[in-house]
Amino acid sequence: MAEEIFFGEYTVGASQDLAQATAILKNMAAKYGMSPMGLSSWESNRGGQGRLQLDLSESSDQLRAQTEVWIQSELEESKKKATGLLKANKSKILDLIDRLLTLNELTLTDLTSAGLVLE
Numbered sequence: 001m002a003e004e005i006f007f008g009e010y011t012v013g014a015s016q017d018l019a020q021a022t023a024i025l026k027n028m029a030a031k032y033g034m035s036p037m038g039l040s041s042w043e044s045n046r047g048g049q050g051r052l053q054l055d056l057s058e059s060s061d062q063l064r065a066q067t068e069v070w071i072q073s074e075l076e077e078s079k080k081k082a083t084g085l086l087k088a089n090k091s092k093i094l095d096l097i098d099r100l101l102t103l104n105e106l107t108l109t110d111l112t113s114a115g116l117v118l119e
Contacts, residue, residue: 001014001082001086002086005083005087005090006090006093018075021075021078022071022075025070025071025074026067026071029067029070029071030067035067035070036066036070037066
C-alpha cells in the first residue's frame, strides 16, 4: 500500500506482506480460535520451507467458506485502515524521509521537535 501511495506501483514486498497477513489470519481462525467462527482449532502441520499449512480437510465446506470470507474481509479492512493512515500522514512521512536523508539517523527528540511523531 505504501508503495502505491508513494510510488504509484506495487513491489514484491507487498506480495510478501499479503502472504504473511493471510497466514496470520489463517492461524487466528484455524489454530487459535480467534475468529467469528468461534473457539475451535483445526489440526495443522508444517509444510515446505517452514510455512505453516492448515489442514482443513476435517472441517466442513461451510466452515471453510466462512473462514475464507472472514480472512478476505479482514484483509480488506486492514488495507483500508493502513491506506487511510498512510494518506493522512503522507506529508509527515515525506518530511521524515527528508530529515532522515539529511541527518542519517533520527532520535525520538528529532521526531518530536519536528512534529513527526505519528499517532
